[in-house]
Amino acid sequence: MAVMTYREALNLALREEMRRDPRVVVIGEEVGLYEGAYKVTQGLLTEFGPKRVVDTPIAESGFTGIGIGAAMLGLRPVVEMMTFNFALLALDQIVNSAAKMCYMSGGQFNVPIVIRGPGGPAAQLAAQHSQSMETYFYHVPGLKVVRPTTPMDAKGLLKAAIRDDNPVIFIEAETLYAVKGEVPEDPDFVIPLGQAAVRREGTDVTVIAYMGMMYRAIEVADELAKEGISVELVDPRTLRPMDVETIIGSVRKTHRVVVVEAGAGFAGMGSEISAFVTEHAFDDLDAPVERVTGANAPMPYARNLEKLKTPTKDKIAAAIRRVCNANGS
Amino acid sequence: MAKTMAERKGSAALGVDAELAKRLLYDMLRIRRFEEKAAEAYTLGKIGGFLHLYIGQEAVAVGATSVLRGDDYAISAYREHGHCLAKGSDPKRMMAELFGRRDGLSKGKGGSMHLFDRSVGFLGGHAIVGAHLPLAAGAAFAIKYEARDAVVVCYFGDGAVAQGEFHESLNLAALWKLPVIYICENNRYAMGTSTERALAQTQIWKFGQTYGIRSEKVDGMDVLAVREVVGRAVARTRQDTTPSLIEADTYRFRGHSMRDPAGAVYRTKEEVEREKQRDPIVIFRERALKAGVLTEADVRAIEKDASDRIDEAVAFADASPEPPPEWLFTDIYKED
Numbered sequence: 001m002a003v004m005t006y007r008e009a010l011n012l013a014l015r016e017e018m019r020r021d022p023r024v025v026v027i028g029e030e031v032g033l034y035e036g037a038y039k040v041t042q043g044l045l046t047e048f049g050p051k052r053v054v055d056t057p058i059a060e061s062g063f064t065g066i067g068i069g070a071a072m073l074g075l076r077p078v079v080e081m082m083t084f085n086f087a088l089l090a091l092d093q094i095v096n097s098a099a100k101m102c103y104m105s106g107g108q109f110n111v112p113i114v115i116r117g118p119g120g121p122a123a124q125l126a127a128q129h130s131q132s133m134e135t136y137f138y139h140v141p142g143l144k145v146v147r148p149t150t151p152m153d154a155k156g157l158l159k160a161a162i163r164d165d166n167p168v169i170f171i172e173a174e175t176l177y178a179v180k181g182e183v184p185e186d187p188d189f190v191i192p193l194g195q196a197a198v199r200r201e202g203t204d205v206t207v208i209a210y211m212g213m214m215y216r217a218i219e220v221a222d223e224l225a226k227e228g229i230s231v232e233l234v235d236p237r238t239l240r241p242m243d244v245e246t247i248i249g250s251v252r253k254t255h256r257v258v259v260v261e262a263g264a265g266f267a268g269m270g271s272e273i274s275a276f277v278t279e280h281a282f283d284d285l286d287a288p289v290e291r292v293t294g295a296n297a298p299m300p301y302a303r304n305l306e307k308l309k310t311p312t313k314d315k316i317a318a319a320i321r322r323v324c325n326a327n328g329s
Numbered sequence: 330m331a332k333t334m335a336e337r338k339g340s341a342a343l344g345v346d347a348e349l350a351k352r353l354l355y356d357m358l359r360i361r362r363f364e365e366k367a368a369e370a371y372t373l374g375k376i377g378g379f380l381h382l383y384i385g386q387e388a389v390a391v392g393a394t395s396v397l398r399g400d401d402y403a404i405s406a407y408r409e410h411g412h413c414l415a416k417g418s419d420p421k422r423m424m425a426e427l428f429g430r431r432d433g434l435s436k437g438k439g440g441s442m443h444l445f446d447r448s449v450g451f452l453g454g455h456a457i458v459g460a461h462l463p464l465a466a467g468a469a470f471a472i473k474y475e476a477r478d479a480v481v482v483c484y485f486g487d488g489a490v491a492q493g494e495f496h497e498s499l500n501l502a503a504l505w506k507l508p509v510i511y512i513c514e515n516n517r518y519a520m521g522t523s524t525e526r527a528l529a530q531t532q533i534w535k536f537g538q539t540y541g542i543r544s545e546k547v548d549g550m551d552v553l554a555v556r557e558v559v560g561r562a563v564a565r566t567r568q569d570t571t572p573s574l575i576e577a578d579t580y581r582f583r584g585h586s587m588r589d590p591a592g593a594v595y596r597t598k599e600e601v602e603r604e605k606q607r608d609p610i611v612i613f614r615e616r617a618l619k620a621g622v623l624t625e626a627d628v629r630a631i632e633k634d635a636s637d638r639i640d641e642a643v644a645f646a647d648a649s650p651e652p653p654p655e656w657l658f659t660d661i662y663k664e665d
Binding site: 025051054056057059061062063064065066067068069070071072073074075092093096097101102103104105106107108109110141142144165166 | 402433434435436437438439443445446447452453455457460461462463464465466467468469470471472474493494497498500501504505659660661662663664
């Protein structure tokens with residue numbers, strides 16, 4: 001184990017996979033000479049050269065399509081979105097080309113591509129640079145969607161994504177790049193896609209969260225422990241395919257669920273989790289599933305309004321207390 | 330068998346020998362018959378969804394493919410039956426795909442707009458206008474990355490030219506020197522919108538010049554002209570891995586799709602009749618007969634052979650069972 005930042009963990013994953021497999025290429029805006037807008041690709045151009053670390057002009061649809069076409073012929077491109085908000089310009093390529101290719105060719109052509117970059121709320125980046133973009137992608141059969149919360153997950157899941165034979169949407173976060181944590185240095189360390197992590201075991205309530213919301217939930221869980229509320233924290237890590245089994249297992253243990261998500265709540269991840277918890281474990285529930293979500297508004301710029309947009313610790317704590325005080329048993 | 334003097338003189342006049350002339354005529358006729366039978370099957374309800382016929386444009390696919398190697402690739406939009414067939418795909422499996430049957434190229438899950446055939450390097454029919462132009466550049470990127478000397482031929486219609494992806498692809502293919510040959514089949518109408526109503530520059534080949542790409546216009550109804558121009562482009566691209574843009578002036582004799590059978594709202598009957606005088610199959614057949622490269626007997630044999638092959642394809646598609654229900658959930662992901 002080594003202690004490193006989330007950014008360094010991603011960088012190490014890229015380096016290890018590029019060393020392991022000559023078919024891996026990195027494509028995107030400012031990934032080479034500039035070393036990445038957020039420095040995730042720092043040093044890659046020096047180590048691997050311009051053939052494998054390819055700077056592009058600002059043409060998301062064009063270079064994403066090129067990545068997909070190259071993947072059809074067997075390369076394993078890692079395409080960087082400078083921020084995932086820009087992926088909307090490539091949405092057709094991702095949804096109509098990458099996600100459908102295997103199916104509509106009857107399995108003749110698969111698309112082993114990773115599309116990665118930061119998404120979600122950051123610091124005063126306003127409406128067009130702060131969206132929780134995973135919701136646009138996890139609806140689509142044919143895609144896999146990853147949101148890695150910790151440096152260890154960032155490394156292990158990015159390696160799994162690169163080794164996967166299918167298109168993987170891998171959304172990081174500006175606010176997490178500097179977070180430090182323990183990371184295995186073993187180049188064979190991989191975290192399989194589709195496995196949730198129980199970050200903390202508890203008995204009273206299951207809180208499901210990822211990325212910045214998980215860090216907030218951890219602080220809330222610490223505070224509530226002092227009130228005698230034992231919180232189990234579950235991080236899905238991969239949103240598609242979702243590890244329903246681990247989540248339902250936790251619900252069967254605690255009988256209470258709170259989902260925390262940064263994005264707007266309508267048709268969000270919390271909606272989906274509420275639905276399958278109801279379908280699979282209705283009789284186990286002692287309280288209705290609570291969702292603590294971002295406000296149904298675009299992200300404002302003003303600092304005070306921005307704080308109102310994303311779920312606060314107070315709101316998370318209040319939701320947890322509500323479900324724990326509910327008396328359904 | 331030794332060639333007669335007359336045959337030799339005819340070959341010189343036509344520019345191709347009897348063997349190649351037979352193949353070109355056969356390949357064009359086979360596409361024509363395939364499309365006619367597909368239209369028939371559509372009216373019988375055996376083919377559903379959208380069906381876009383290639384009738385009138387056969388010289389482009391056949392002329393272009395005639396200069397390709399087996400390890401070259403082709404990719405197209407949704408009017409792609411001709412390109413797939415010309416590239417060497419089995420008409421039986423193509424027709425079965427149109428019928429939505431289990432022996433179809435894509436197991437019945439793609440349909441008319443999504444024919445794919447890895448075995449012949451056909452990278453698919455893609456049904457979002459403009460979206461496959463970057464894919465073609467990407468395939469060319471992979472070829473160059475692996476230092477192979479294959480090329481990608483990308484067919485698209487004039488409708489794609491107004492899309493951003495046309496311009497992004499030309500820019501990137503030129504910037505990165507990718508071995509891709511973009512062939513715009515200008516049939517003058519994107520569905521019902523004429524190029525005059527869609528493009529500020531209707532001389533589509535000129536867009537290539539802006540990006541520093543070798544660009545040419547060719548009579549898309551003349552299979553030998555297409556063969557010559559695409560042949561030149563392929564040779565140069567193979568040599569220096571830089572892209573080309575070719576505008577083929579062509580025309581579709583049918584409507585946009587079977588749901589626009591007459592194609593008469595946005596163009597006059599007179600125009601369609603006039604363009605039918607440019608029928609690429611008739612023109613080539615008459616030239617080959619006149620030059621003495623082919624005989625009437627040759628033509629009859631080729632026509633029969635093409636018809637027989639397509640009749641077999643229809644019979645095969647008819648006999649192929651429906652895909653089993655469990656296939657709904659296969660091929661969504663490639664599993665290890």
